[in-house]
Amino acid sequence: MLNFFRQQSGSIKNDVLSGLTVALALVPEAIAFAFVAGVSPLIGLYSAFFIGLITAIVGGRPGMISGATGAMAVVVVGLVALHGVEYLFPTVILCGILQILIGVGRLGKLIRMVPHSVMLGFVNGLAIVIGMAQLGSFKTLSPDLHLVYLTGTSLWIMLALVLLTMGIIWLLPKLTQAVPASLAAILTVTLLSVAINNSMNTPGKENVLATVGDMLQTNTIAAEIKDAREEAEAAKPRPRRMVGKNANVAASYDLAEAVDPVQAKRAEKEDALLVARVLEENEGKTAGISGGLPIPYFLDEKYTSVPFSLETLKIIFPFAIILCGVGLIESLMTLTLIDEITETRGKGNRECVGQGTANIICGLFGGMGGCAMIGQSLINVNSGGRGRLSGATAAISLLLFVLFLARWIEQIPMAALVGVMFMVVIGTFEWASLKMVRRMPRSDVFVMVLVAGYTVVMHDLASAVILGVIVSALVFAWQHATHIxxxxxxxxxxxxxxxxxxxxxxxxxxxxxxxxxxxxxxxxxxxxxxxxxxxxxxxxxxxxxxxxxxxxxxxxxxxxxxxxxxxxxxxxxxxxxxxxxxxxxxxxxxxxxxx
Structure with a gap:
């Protein structure tokens, strides 16, 4: 199925247009990963700019897109929660230094040890994870400010536009190669979405079709509500634990209290007051992606409280090692995948150095770090991006969106971006592997299913690859133990x-x-x-x-x-x-x- 992406050839025009397409898809991804990491959306956007630009220039794989990723965000959120965002930036810098040392030590070639069965499991699991991630775009805030799935007219219109986006991406290349199909689909569906929202919206109500701006507003309020509810729950007095003969009495009392209608009504009222307070605090505020030029974090007084000491190193070093490993494994696996698609060969050691350089500069300017983005890389390849210009164009376009075009970018409907990503899912999944199952050795089938399953369940691509390599090595050793x-x-x-x-x-x-x-x-x-x-x-x-x-x-x-x-x-x-x-x-x- 990866042949789906081979239909485009490289050119300056294709690189520029595909880079613009990728930039449009990067906006919601960077924002979403910033929320996962527990940092400001602008930090996610600035990170995507620095990582994307530097790796496009000095990295080892032309045409590959890097930015703020979910794999790194999952690690970052623990650091931010435990020690605060001010410890994030030196951690990212240290991560970059370690990545450069790995590249200089020429350890990037270890990616060649990944067996084909692990690669198949990785690709298939990744496709499923990307598809599942799009389901979040079908959610909206309920009246009590919980995230719930769309229903009724909004759901059907969004599904129709998602299918329209996918149809354009599939059919347009059969008619013309002048414009990347993904870009044409996003622009077409955006115009339709604006028309639908203008004709069907009622004053004071949210858009019928959610846009990038709506998604940002929804996620901001949902995050604040969640934090407020957790703080309120933590502040509640806890009954003392009873022991001995009083334990059963206490347990019965707690159970009765839990189902007491009066208590339930009181809790509901308290939650309503909490929601009203958060809404009042956000009244008149509009969440957006507009911002100025990034500045070095050490020039901001908010982030100068971290001492340069051995104690700081003890805090950040474990997180830096994990970020380094996760980032390089995901980047090198993406490099291998793009190599296979484009039938060219990237340079693993140079990519390690490029990722490290990007993370050092990203950390210096207050970013959350990042690595290669498989979904966006596949969008780029599908749109005809083959050279370094495509990645650089995507990064520069993203910065221009933040500086000058935020109001327009916020009007892009989520339906268009979901449609693009669904086509990436279809093109990423190795459908031939389903037919190969009967002809593959059982051990390879087991490894493929294990890696894919772990990727889907844990959403941890790096650990899935390591697990697959270990199991493959053990299987190899077991089989060859009897070959003497x-x-x-x-x-x-x-x-x-x-x-x-x-x-x-x-x-x-x-x-x-x-x-x-x-x-x-x-x-x-x-x-x-x-x-x-x-x-x-x-x-x-x-x-x-x-x-x-x-x-x-x-x-x-x-x-x-x-x-x-x-x-x-x-x-x-x-x-x-x-x-x-x-x-x-x-x-x-x-x-x-x-x-």
Whole structure:
């Protein structure tokens, strides 16, 4: 299904138009992730600008879009809740430094260790997560200010416009490639939405079709209501815990109090007063994305209270490590996915350095950090963005929206952006994997389903990939533990030769030991490693233990045809391993045969 994205070719026009399309889709994403992180929406928007611009210029994957992401926001929210937003910015800077060190250390190539089954699970799980995330756009505030799903006319009109958006994206490329289909769909549905809202709205009521501005207003009020309710709940006196014979009486009293109609009525009244207070505080206020140019955070008196000390480092270092790992795993997985789609190859180590540089500058200017955005990257590729200009255009356009065009961008309907993301879901999901299930090894099917399921349930892409790699490695070790064997023969000198086949490592040591009969073997025994290799200390220890047994039986053990790597292991082991290494007239390197 990824072929869906290969229909576009790169050009300056496509890069600019696709960058503009991505910028429109970045606005609600950045705002939503800022709410998740517990910071101001402008911090999310500024983060998307810095991360997107810098990685587009110096990153390792042209055409890939980076910005403020949910994966990073989930980590950030814990830091902000425990220590305050002022500790966020030095944490992001430290995260960037660690990412640069990983890139300089050329550790980005470790992404090659991700098996294809993990990649399939990652892509499919990601598609489901992106689709589920769009359901939040179908919510609105109820009269008691709880988020509830749309019903009635508003729901049907929004569904119709979502389908219209998807139809335009699907059909327009068949007619013309002059304009990115996603951009044309957003503009068309926006004009329709403005017309519908103007004709159907009643004074004092919210729009029939929710826009980006409505979403921001709704999320702001919902967040304040939630915080107020949590504060009120925490302030309530708690009855003392009863023990002994009074416990049952206390429990019965609490239960009666919980269902008491008078108490319920009082709680309802208190909640209504709380809601009224929040609404009064927000009366006349309009939540928007308008703002000025970002400034370094250390010039703002609000954020200068964090001391530069060892105690601060102890607080931020654990969060910085997690942010570094999450950001790089998600970025490198996105890089691999875009490589596959565009049939080109990005540079993993350069991407690590680019992400690190972006996070350092983002942190200096009071941002929440970020990494590659898979959904927006796929929108960019689908719209024809292939070069660095597309990412730079998206970032600069986003800043221009904040500075000059906020009022217009806030009129974009959520239905248009949801339609774009649903098409990304359809294009991201590897539908062929459903047909491959019967032909794939069961272990690969298990890993694919495990990674996809973990991604969907936990919404943690980085942990899902790590889990998939670990399980794949364990499956590989288990399968190869039984792949060691030996052909046994006696040569003309009466020596018994064990011709090994298969790898000798920790999982195959038990099978290796069971091959030899020390008591019945002749005085001279040869183990031929022509078709085998020793991989780890467990293998060395097994050889050493076997040599001791033959020595105790007054018999000689020779090792032949060891590869240079195996000999190096033995030399490094020193006195830990004492065996007789026989010199062969014709020395063959095992790696030449096994490569």
């Amino acid at each position: 064997g030996a052909e046994v023969k006696i040569n003309e000198f009466g020596s018994k030769i064990y011709q090994l086949h298969g790898p000798l490592f920790f999982a195959s040591v038990s099978s290796f030991k069971e091959m030899f009969d020390v008591a019945e073997d002749p005085e001279d025994v040869v183990i031929d490693f022509y078709y085998s290799r020793v991989y780890d200390q467990s293998g060395l220890e097994a050889i050493s233990a076997l040599a001791e047994k033959y020595e105790a039986a007054n018999k000689r053990l020779h090792l032949t045809h060891l590869s240079p790597e195996c000999r190096r292991l033995l030399n490094n082991a020193g006195d830990l391993v004492e065996v007789n290494l026989s010199e062969d007239p014709q020395y063959h390197i095992a790696t030449d045969r096994l490569a």
